[in-house]
Amino acid sequence: MIIPGLPINEDFRIEALHSLDILDTEPENEFDEITTLAAYLCDTEIALISLVDSDREWFKSAHNFSTKEIHRDHSFCAHSILQPETPLIITDARKDSRFKDNPYTLDGTIIFYAGVPLIDKNGFALGTLCVIDSKPKELTNKQLEALKSLAHQVVILFELNKKNKDLEKIENKLRKRNESLKDFARVISHDLKMPLANVITTSDLLKLKLANDLDQETSEYFEYIKQSSFTMSDYINDVLDHYESDSLAQHKPELFKLNHLLKEIAELLSIKPDCTINFPESNPTLECNKSALKQIFFNLIGNSIKYNDKDHILIDIKHCEDKMFYYFKVVDNGMGIPNDKINTIFDLFTTANGTDRSGNKGNGIGLSTVKKLVESLGGRIKVQSTLGVQTIFDFSIKKKIES
Template sequence: MQQKYISSKEKLRRAALAEYAIFNSGEDKDYDQLTYLAAKICQVPVAKISIIGKNKIWYKSVYGVEQDEISRKNSFCEQSIWAGEEIFSINSKDHPEFFEQAKGVYQCNYQFYAGVPLLNANGHAIAVFSIFDTKIRKLDTEQKKSLLALANQCMNLFEARKHKTKLQHVQRKLKQKYKELEKFASLVSHDIKSPLANIISLTELLKDENKEKLDDQSRQYLDFLVESSYSLRNYVDGILKFYRSDHILEKDFEDVHLPTLLKKITDLYSLEENVQITYPDKGHLKKVNKAALSQVFMNLISNALKYNKKNQRKVDITFKTTDSYYCFAVSDNGNGIKKEDIDKIFKLFTTLDAQDRDGNHGSGIGLATVKKHIEQMQGSIDVISEIGEGSTFKFKIKRP
């Protein structure tokens, strides 16, 4: 059988192999199981998954013999990838020349070989799934089907590894871009906050030193200027908190006593007038991100109290568990949210016309951060609300 070696095809084949990052990639039990099955089903002593390099053949998995790598020249795998056959199967009786050439390549004196080229989507062979025997034999129909099926599964593993490698590369690039964006946001916010502080200070000074000279309208203009400056400063602070929130998600997971966690958070609001916050007196959480969960509760409780114009402000927190999730609900008797606005409140920088009890507008960042934290903890959040009656934020996070 004439070897079909074309240099341009070989270059394309090597380029395809490089995409899989499989050469010299170490042992893997998944591949070892495939070679074990191939040897048992086909009743042969040796099975291999051979990665075809430039000059060498390296084994991703070997069953039945110990061998690190061999020369590619005169190997059976070299014949397999250029034969153009689904299964390249030969024995020494019918093709003595191949076995004579291979004597200096292999440790054993093989008399039978069958190899399935592992092809990528463009038809380039990156490896060979093969079996060997020291005696002359042939495969029956079922053994051929089984060998092809195992080879197909091996190629699926290669594809999965390739996609995983690409994903990891994209993740690294995104992480680097995110760090650059965070650094940019930090620098810009600093450059904005410094002149903002000057604007606020100078405006307050101007108002105090000229309070007798300014009419009511002029003083009102200055008040608007100060208020807008504070709003912009809070907005900048919110952006920084959102981008820095990913650092919270990198914290270690730990066991949490829920009542203790909630007590520390609710104590922050206990000094406010007419505030009543209730929470469970029992609850143990295993392996959760305490920092992220604390941030979620702080944002939800803070919003529940800010957007509540009633004299007696109430927040009730409940907790239950399922087989897969820790489930929470934060309910209030506040202003409520319009049904058409519920889908908007978790979008970054989306603000509603509503004002808090101090007359301030939100930044559209707090609830976006809440949603991000919960989704990173493999959970979800929903809202039930009625104008004038209050809202209930139900969320769940994955439990171990």
């Protein structure tokens, strides 16, 4: 028996092999199907996808071969990768000086061997796709070409696996960074709420204490401080809502009446006489994530009120459903959305209008939170608008499917 030598680029070859992160991984159907097909096409007992490591040959897929790895000194494939341009074909290993004393030849496991090197995009031979039989054999040209084609598919699968793993690593890094950003935003937002409340209270107390000594301009400054503080407070609340929407979406479904939920929201928004909200006449019973739906309607109805330039605000809320989804529609007679803003209206920190009904500028967080919640509940949301006339938000929520 002749122990296989090392390729001249062995260090780089081993580095390329390890970079795949495929050694010692679990079996995968995609690879097992290739070895099964290779054995069938070549009419052999065994087919292997082998990877030649520093001191072993490890099998990613083994058709009719129970061993997961063998020592490199006993490896036929370690000989094959020495000449990666040419398949290694041994019709009778008992007559070949390299293999006649090999343990797998002596026990009759490998008499016939045909291995096609697996060449990566950089030219490194990582291992082979090989077929094996316990009796002498030859391959036809068609069988050999088929084996080469299958070997090429193995390399493609290796590269796809590597890309998928790289993407998973990137996703994990992004997920961790996103969680860090969420924690940062949550902490900062909570820490800012108390100082802002103090600013509002202090400005009110000062204004009251100095009431007899304030001129018109100074009073306006106090009012500006207070209004700016309220604007910042709204911004902080929206940031918290956005980053806490993930946990909100995890709430369990519950039974409730839609109109009861909408009345709760109307009370929270302190609806004034100049606003009419028309609820669905049927007052349907829903079974879904009530907390998430409440946040969605709170934002949409709140926007319909804020971004409305009419003397009387009119909001219609409609509902229908089928076996799979609840469908909702929120229609208002507000300012409308410019055509060039429609496609970006749900992007974070994007606003459609310069200022709202009170002359304040929006922060572009609310609708992004709405879209995030709707999609987390298995639905979709879209918007239609006629500038100066109306805006229509259509969204769906997937029903709880009984098992």
